Amino acid sequence: MEKLSFDYEDNVRRLDDLLGVGRCCDLVNRDLRIGGRRARVWVVDGYGCDQILERMCALWLGLKPETVATMTRMEDFLSNHVSFLEANVAEDLEEITTAVLLGKTLLIIDGLRGGALIDVKNYPSRSVSEPADGKVLRGAHDGFVEALIPNLALLRRRIRDPKLTIKGLQAGEHSRTDIALCYLEDRADPELVEELHQKIQAISARSLSMGQESVMEAICPRQWYNPFPTVRCTERPDAAAACVLEGSVVVMVDNSPVAMIFPSSLFDFTQEANDFYFPPLVGTYLRLVRVVVFIMSLLITPVWYLLVSVPGRLPDWLSFLAYPQPCALSLFAQLLVVEFMIDVLKLASLSTPDALANSFSMLGALILGDFAVQASWLSPEVLVYMAFVSVAAFAQPSYELGYAFKLLRVVLLFLCYLFDMAGFVVGLLGILLMVATTKPVAGRGYLYPLIPFNAKAMRRLLFREPISRDNT
Numbered sequence: 001m002e003k004l005s006f007d008y009e010d011n012v013r014r015l016d017d018l019l020g021v022g023r024c025c026d027l028v029n030r031d032l033r034i035g036g037r038r039a040r041v042w043v044v045d046g047y048g049c050d051q052i053l054e055r056m057c058a059l060w061l062g063l064k065p066e067t068v069a070t071m072t073r074m075e076d077f078l079s080n081h082v083s084f085l086e087a088n089v090a091e092d093l094e095e096i097t098t099a100v101l102l103g104k105t106l107l108i109i110d111g112l113r114g115g116a117l118i119d120v121k122n123y124p125s126r127s128v129s130e131p132a133d134g135k136v137l138r139g140a141h142d143g144f145v146e147a148l149i150p151n152l153a154l155l156r157r158r159i160r161d162p163k164l165t166i167k168g169l170q171a172g173e174h175s176r177t178d179i180a181l182c183y184l185e186d187r188a189d190p191e192l193v194e195e196l197h198q199k200i201q202a203i204s205a206r207s208l209s210m211g212q213e214s215v216m217e218a219i220c221p222r223q224w225y226n227p228f229p230t231v232r233c234t235e236r237p238d239a240a241a242a243c244v245l246e247g248s249v250v251v252m253v254d255n256s257p258v259a260m261i262f263p264s265s266l267f268d269f270t271q272e273a274n275d276f277y278f279p280p281l282v283g284t285y286l287r288l289v290r291v292v293v294f295i296m297s298l299l300i301t302p303v304w305y306l307l308v309s310v311p312g313r314l315p316d317w318l319s320f321l322a323y324p325q326p327c328a329l330s331l332f333a334q335l336l337v338v339e340f341m342i343d344v345l346k347l348a349s350l351s352t353p354d355a356l357a358n359s360f361s362m363l364g365a366l367i368l369g370d371f372a373v374q375a376s377w378l379s380p381e382v383l384v385y386m387a388f389v390s391v392a393a394f395a396q397p398s399y400e401l402g403y404a405f406k407l408l409r410v411v412l413l414f415l416c417y418l419f420d421m422a423g424f425v426v427g428l429l430g431i432l433l434m435v436a437t438t439k440p441v442a443g444r445g446y447l448y449p450l451i452p453f454n455a456k457a458m459r460r461l462l463f464r465e466p467i468s469r470d471n472t
Contacts, residue, residue, distance in 0.1 A: 002093040008110040012040055015106070015115075018097045034060045035068035038110040047103035047121040052084065056118070059083075074114035086119035098176055123147045128154065131235035131257065134397065139277040140238045148178050148254040151237075155182060155250070158241035163187075169200050171215070175207040178254040179215065182240075187247040195442045196249055196262060211256025221439035227407050228438050229400035230446065232264035239273050246471075263443020266435060267450070267461045269398045270294075275464050283464030290396050291462075297392035298405045298431075301335055301385055302412045306424060309416075324379040332417045334378050338386040339410060 004011050019042055020027050026046060032039040039060070043053065060081065071077055074089045090096050091114045100106050103121030108114075128150065130136075131143035144151045152166060167181040179200055183193055199219040208214035216231050234240055240250045240259045251260040261268070270291050275283035307314045308323050309331060324331055372378040389409070393402040408431055415423030438446040449457035465471050 003091045004093065004096075004108070004113070004115060006111075006113065008038055008108070011108055011115075014093065015040075015042065015096070015108070018093060019100055030057075032057065032061060034109055035063040036065035037068060037112075040108055042100055042106040044100065044103060046124065048105055049120045049122045052120045053105060056082065056084065056120075068109075071112060074109065074112045074116050077109060077112055078116050082116065082118060084118055084120060088117055089114040090117055091115070098170075102176070102178070123149075125150060133399070134234065134236045134239070134273060136273050136277050139273065140236070142237060143235045144237060144240075144252075144257040144259060146255050146257055148180060148252055151252050151257070151259070152180060152182070154237040155241055155244070155252075158237060159184075159244060164244070167197065169197070171200055171203040171205070171218075172208040173204075173206045175209055177208040177211075177215075180252045182244055182250040182252065184244055184247065187245070188249055189247070192249055192263065192442050196251065199441070200251075208253065209255075212251075212253045212258040212260055215251070215253050216260060216441075220441050223439060226434055226438055227404035228266070228435065228446070229269070229398060229404065230264060230438065230440050232261045232268050232398070233258045234261065235259070236273055242276075263440060263448075265440065265443070265446055265448045266438075267447075267458070269396065269401050270461060272397045278464075280464045280466050287462070287464055293392045293395050294405065297389050298409050298412070301389060301409060302416050302424060302427075304385055305331060305335065305413060306416050306421060310420075324381040327376050327379050329377060331379075331382070332413070334382045335386070335413060336410070338378065338382060339406070342386065342390050 002014075016022070016029070021029055021042075026044055028043050028045045028048075030041045032041065041053075041057070063081065067081075068077065078087055078089060090099065096106060096115050096117065099117045103119070103123065105118045105120055107116040107118065125145050125147045128142040128145055130141040134143065142154065144154065156164065156166075161184065163185040165181075165183055165185045169179045169181065170176050171179055181193065181196060181200075196219075200215070203215070203218045205214065205218050208218070212233065220230055234243075235257050240261070243261045244250050249262045251262065253260075270287055272286075272290070275287050278286065304321060307318065307321065314321060314323070324334075327334065329337065372383075393406065396402060408427075412424065412427040412431070415427040417423075419426070436447060436451070440446045445451055448454070449461065459465075460471060
């Protein structure tokens with residue numbers, strides 16, 4: 001572990017080399033004379049607040065030699081001539097380099113041991129506008145941003161409790177990403193906090209450039225074949241604050257507007273912020289509708305295929321389902337083609353400029369609708385059922401869970417095509433087994449509070465209860 005020496009010129013040379021002075025155009029440095037002594041300042045352009053740095057430099061340049069003549073430690077200078085609150089002294093070169101690249105301003109003075117790290121950074125950031133995937137009709141319309149400190153401030157604004165604990169960690173060999181664990185000291189499970197702390201410290205990735213997704217994949221149990229999400233995410237400060245107040249641990253990652261909530265079970269994904277901005281009866285109705293529709297999105301096309309693929313299997317009381325019209329493609333091929341085309345349209349919509357969004361929507365509707373039916377490629381019945389499936393996928397807040405159900409629906413459809421009714425039964429049993437064996441990152445289990453059973457917790461997840469002391 002290299003440290004700063006008493007040789008000023010040697011310190012300047014080593015710091016210039018470590019920080020990239022001369023090869024990085026955004027690394028700004030400036031030589032000063034402070035009380036007759038040589039001094040040097042380093043800061044990354046775009047991070048430092050110009051007004052604060054100008055005021056501090058003006059103060060330092062006005063110091064007389066006798067003011068700093070007796071000083072031998074940087075701590076003495078910091079205590080007397082640095083008014084900014086977020087400042088500390090460091091001697092370790094690696095710590096100093098990381099701090100400067102994170103946005104802090106470094107000051108060294110000839111004859112004073114150590115370097116002063118002054119946190120006057122001002123990260124470029126967008127406004128705290130409402131997230132696109134968590135909109136509510138009523139309630140707060142702010143959202144997390146890509147900077148960690150403003151996100152912590154949004155959380156602290158809602159939880160004004162001295163027991164709110166925020167632990168700062170770093171991970172990533174090259175990115176050295178800041179990570180924060182947020183929890184209430186008297187509500188969170190200490191074993192859960194310690195487990196998450198150890199998992200994050202054990203991350204050995206070189207970079208966490210994808211924010212929360214990189215952290216999630218680094219700490220999640222390895223189950224590549226399992227599509228079910230094991231971590232619930234939110235971009236809403238009110239949702240994150242409510243989870244913290246109920247005893248959960250929220251993990252935030254710098255450069256990401258997404259907060260991860262631990263522990264998370266399958267039933268946690270049935271909740272949405274809109275449920276709590278309506279009266280309990282309406283919120284319960286919305287939640288139950290969401291659950292029923294989501295289960296139907298998994299089963300409706302495989303069940304319909306089983307009923308109409310064999311003549312005479314459709315019972316009279318389900319005659320309104322009707323048999324599909326004859327087309328150039330088989331019923332199984334039609335369902336797969338539409339599943340594929342819907343995903344293609346979703347991917348294309350992400351890359352479509354806003355100015356062309358309306359034209360793209362019209363073109364997609366014509367391709368999948370009128371043109372396909374007129375060309376006898378697809379039957380209207382297939383389009384109706386697949387339209388319901390597509391709409392149902394947007395009725396719940398987790399895209400990860402939506403795609404998990406989509407993949408399982410396609411697998412279930414394949415099994416029905418290959419093995420008929422036996423394939424459907426085996427597929428359902430396989431899905432149940434996969435859910436039961438899903439390993440959560442931390443907590444009591446993926447099916448909690450069903451397994452192990454907790455009646456009170458299960459009731460709160462399925463039904464929207466009134467706000468009370470323990471239900472936030």
